[in-house]
Structure formats: C-alpha cells, structure tokens
Amino acid sequence: MTAATELPHILVIDDEMGPRESLRMLLKPNYQVHTADCVEAGIKLLKEKQPDTIVMDIRMPGVSGIEGLRQIREIDPNLSVVMLTGFGALETAKEALRLGANDYISKPFDAHEMQQVIDRNVERTRAHRTSEHAAAEIKELNNRLLQQLAQKERLASLGQASAEFVHDLGNPLTIVWGYVQLLAKRIEKSDGADGAQQDPASVKELNIIEQNVRLCRELLTLWQSYGNVEASPPKQISVSAILREVLKGIASMASENGVELNATICEDPCTLLGDAVQINRAIQNVVVNAVQASAEKKGKVTVVCAQKDFYVDLRVEDTGAGIQPTQLPRIFDPYFTTKQSKSGTGLGLYITKKVVEDHNGSIKVESTPGVGTVFTIRLPLAAS
Structure with a gap:
C-alpha cells in the first residue's frame, strides 16, 4: 500500500x-x-x-x-x-x-458519532499538513528564485566589468603580439647571417610566449564575440552565404593540412533573423575543429547545408579520431578540450552552443572513436 x-x-x-x-x-x-x-x-x-x-x-x-x-x-x-x-x-x-x-x-x-468526529478531525489534520508542505515548498522555491535573481544581478555586473576588462586588455595584448611576431622574424633572419646561429633555448621560449599570447587573443576574441550576441539587433541573414564565406576562408587551411573539404550548400538563401558575425563564428568554430580533427589522418570534411520546412540544417562531418563516449557529455562545457596541444581554449564549442541557442536553434554531436564525428546545427528560418 x-x-x-x-x-x-x-x-x-x-x-x-x-x-x-x-x-x-x-x-x-x-x-x-x-x-x-x-x-x-x-x-x-x-x-x-x-x-x-x-x-x-x-x-x-x-x-x-x-x-x-x-x-x-x-x-x-x-x-x-x-x-x-x-x-x-x-x-x-x-x-x-x-x-x-x-x-x-x-x-x-455513540459509535456513529465517534466515527464522524474521527473522520472530521483526520481530514483537518491532513489539510493542515498538506498546507504546511505546500507552504514549505513555496518558501523553498521562493528562496531559490531569490538566489537565482541575486546570481543574475551579480552576473550582470560581472558581465559589464568583463566587457570593460576585455576591451582594456585588447590594446596592450595586440602590441605584445606585434612585438612577438617582429622578434620571431628577426630571429629567423639572423639564422645563418654572418655565421650566427639561432639559440635553441631562445626559440623554444619564444614559441611558448607566442603560443600563450595567441591563446589570450583567442580567449578575448571568443568572449567579445559572445558578448555581442545579446547587444546586436537581429537582422535577416543568409546561412548559405555565411557558410560559403566560412568555407572560402578555411579552404587554404584544409589544403595545407592535406584535408579534403567537400561542401553541398543549399541554393536558397536559408534566411533567418540573427547576427551574421555570431553565426559566422559558430559555423567557423565547428568547421575548423573538423579540419583540425581530420588533419592527422589526412582525412576528409563534408559540409552539408539543407533547408527543411521551417528550419535549416547544417551538418559537418569529419573522419578524425572521434570523441570518446566519456568525453561526449562534456564537449560543450567551458574550457573543456579534446585537443592534445595547448592551443585549444575549450571555449569554441561552448560559445558556438550559446550562439546557436541564442538564435533559438540547437546543436548536437555524434561520434564514433576511430571513425569520426558529426555536428548538426539546426536553426529556425525567418517567417516569409
């Protein structure tokens, strides 16, 4: 019972x-x-x-x-x-x-009277307990809502401070990056000039500096990119046109890494309401990841863009090493990366998911270790 x-x-x-x-x-x-x-x-x-x-x-x-x-x-x-x-x-x-x-x-x-009195009082007790339980649940819910509100207010303040921090940090970091590149060229030119040779330790140290400055620049770019999603007013944009632009920019990267890049793009514009810069960034993150994943095996990346009823599907498939089942649930977590090198920030797919969801879309991933990975982005089309 x-x-x-x-x-x-x-x-x-x-x-x-x-x-x-x-x-x-x-x-x-x-x-x-x-x-x-x-x-x-x-x-x-x-x-x-x-x-x-x-x-x-x-x-x-x-x-x-x-x-x-x-x-x-x-x-x-x-x-x-x-x-x-x-x-x-x-x-x-x-x-x-x-x-x-x-x-x-x-x-x-009297037995009948006693039964009536007991029934009445049992009902009274249970009504009180139900009311107390409901009041406790409402109080708990209210406390949770107040905590969430306070957290959102703190995050809003933090977001404003972060935006100012990112902006202020961007200028000096650009200067540092410029001097790192200049120093790298000078070391490269000095190799063999007048019998001089590069100092291996200096080259290694410079590479470490360059790698970490690049990481900082990517972090700033990603946070600036996401920070603009909510601020930018939505406009009618073409997913097909954005995808062509992304593939054009990545073609040389794929070629240099021996990756075959194939694309089937819908002839329709696939128009949606949103931010072209953000959608470009989201698609670029996924395609670049696919090219990088396929580079080791000199594999293939296949991109398909298709319009279906009231939405557009963008499918990006690679023939890389794949993602382990234990890692799949964390693939969109911030700062999580499967890349072996230290160049990955772990923010690319996190930002991509945020951008897609901010455009009322969805993103899913399927992967088979040793075979490859498929990312599918679905975005709602603008009403005609």
Missing part, C-alpha cells in the same frame, strides 16, 4: 482498557489504531507513528489529559486531538477546548 492510500493513523490514550479496546475495535476497519494506557506511553507513540488524530481521555491517574494536551501541542500544534469526557466533566471538556483540543465526546460514546 502506498503512502497516498495508506490508512490514517489514530492514537487512543486511555487508562481504562474497556473504552480503549472498544475504540480500537470500532476504528480498526478504517484506520490503523495505536493504543496507550497513559500520557507518557502516548507521547512516545506520537513521536514514532505521527498519527493523524489522537483520542484521549481527560481524566487519567498521573499525568492528566489536560497536561497531555499541552505536551502534544508542543510537539505538533496542528494535530487534531479529541478529548473523551465522563459524566459531569463538561466544564473540563470546555477547558480542554480553550487549551487547544479540537473536539470532545462524552462517554459512553
């Missing part, structure tokens, strides 16, 4: 066996009945069983029903308590009501 259909629990506290057993037999068909012969034993059962209603005699030796009521209210203020009163104890019953009892019934009790 599930919790939803479990019979209500009734706790009967009475020092007299006769009324106690009569109540147990009367209520047994419709309730789970627990009995105690004193308040102390009843309090213990209350904590163990968490009953829906307690039926308790007012007059008992030792701890009275009135004192028992006070103890019960300290444990559970909303639990229904029905007091049993004997002949001539009406004033005591009224006192019990003032102290927090929910009902009282006189001995000897």
Whole structure:
C-alpha cells in the first residue's frame, strides 16, 4: 500500500482498557489504531507513528489529559486531538477546548458519532499538513528564485566589468603580439647571417610566449564575440552565404593540412533573423575543429547545408579520431578540450552552443572513436 492510500493513523490514550479496546475495535476497519494506557506511553507513540488524530481521555491517574494536551501541542500544534469526557466533566471538556483540543465526546460514546468526529478531525489534520508542505515548498522555491535573481544581478555586473576588462586588455595584448611576431622574424633572419646561429633555448621560449599570447587573443576574441550576441539587433541573414564565406576562408587551411573539404550548400538563401558575425563564428568554430580533427589522418570534411520546412540544417562531418563516449557529455562545457596541444581554449564549442541557442536553434554531436564525428546545427528560418 502506498503512502497516498495508506490508512490514517489514530492514537487512543486511555487508562481504562474497556473504552480503549472498544475504540480500537470500532476504528480498526478504517484506520490503523495505536493504543496507550497513559500520557507518557502516548507521547512516545506520537513521536514514532505521527498519527493523524489522537483520542484521549481527560481524566487519567498521573499525568492528566489536560497536561497531555499541552505536551502534544508542543510537539505538533496542528494535530487534531479529541478529548473523551465522563459524566459531569463538561466544564473540563470546555477547558480542554480553550487549551487547544479540537473536539470532545462524552462517554459512553455513540459509535456513529465517534466515527464522524474521527473522520472530521483526520481530514483537518491532513489539510493542515498538506498546507504546511505546500507552504514549505513555496518558501523553498521562493528562496531559490531569490538566489537565482541575486546570481543574475551579480552576473550582470560581472558581465559589464568583463566587457570593460576585455576591451582594456585588447590594446596592450595586440602590441605584445606585434612585438612577438617582429622578434620571431628577426630571429629567423639572423639564422645563418654572418655565421650566427639561432639559440635553441631562445626559440623554444619564444614559441611558448607566442603560443600563450595567441591563446589570450583567442580567449578575448571568443568572449567579445559572445558578448555581442545579446547587444546586436537581429537582422535577416543568409546561412548559405555565411557558410560559403566560412568555407572560402578555411579552404587554404584544409589544403595545407592535406584535408579534403567537400561542401553541398543549399541554393536558397536559408534566411533567418540573427547576427551574421555570431553565426559566422559558430559555423567557423565547428568547421575548423573538423579540419583540425581530420588533419592527422589526412582525412576528409563534408559540409552539408539543407533547408527543411521551417528550419535549416547544417551538418559537418569529419573522419578524425572521434570523441570518446566519456568525453561526449562534456564537449560543450567551458574550457573543456579534446585537443592534445595547448592551443585549444575549450571555449569554441561552448560559445558556438550559446550562439546557436541564442538564435533559438540547437546543436548536437555524434561520434564514433576511430571513425569520426558529426555536428548538426539546426536553426529556425525567418517567417516569409
């Protein structure tokens, strides 16, 4: 029996066996009945069983029903308590009501009346508990929403500060990059000139500097690229035209790495509302990754752009080493990269996914280790 259909629990506290057993037999068909012969034993059962209603005699030796009521209210203020009163104890019953009892019934009790009183009080307790549970859930949800709001406000402030930081860092980094390139050319020209030879240690150190400056520049470019998505007003752009532009720019890279680059592009413009720079960046990230993945095996990259009903599908397939199943769930995580070299930032696919989703699209990846990887970007077309 599930919790939803479990019979209500009734706790009967009475020092007299006769009324106690009569109540147990009367209520047994419709309730789970627990009995105690004193308040102390009843309090213990209350904590163990968490009953829906307690039926308790007012007059008992030792701890009275009135004192028992006070103890019960300290444990559970909303639990229904029905007091049993004997002949001539009406004033005591009224006192019990003032102290927090929910009902009282006189001995000897009528079975039908007792059943009605129990049903009413069980329903009252369960209504209170349902209300408390709902209030607790609402409070928890409200706290989570407040935390999320505070986090968004912090992120908004951080985003503004980050944008300013990226802008301020870009200029000196460009200067450093320029001097690194100039120094590299000077070292290259000096090799063999007047019998001079390159210092291997200096070349190695310069390569490390160049690699890390390139990494910093890529990081800045990616963050600037994503930062403009929300700020740029959407315009009608052609995915077909953007893809042709991307492939034209990557063709030489593919050729230099011995990668065969094939493309089938939809003749229709495949128009959508968005930011051309961002879509260009998203497509470029995926195609460049495919070329790099295929370079080691001198493999092939196949790009297909097709319009279907109300959306356009862009499929990029490579014949590289593939992605391990354990790595697939993290492929779009920030700073995660499968590239062996230190040139990868781990932000390319993260930014691509953000850009695609900001354009109400989706991106998925399928990969077979040793065979290759397929990325599919789906973007909604603009209403005609």
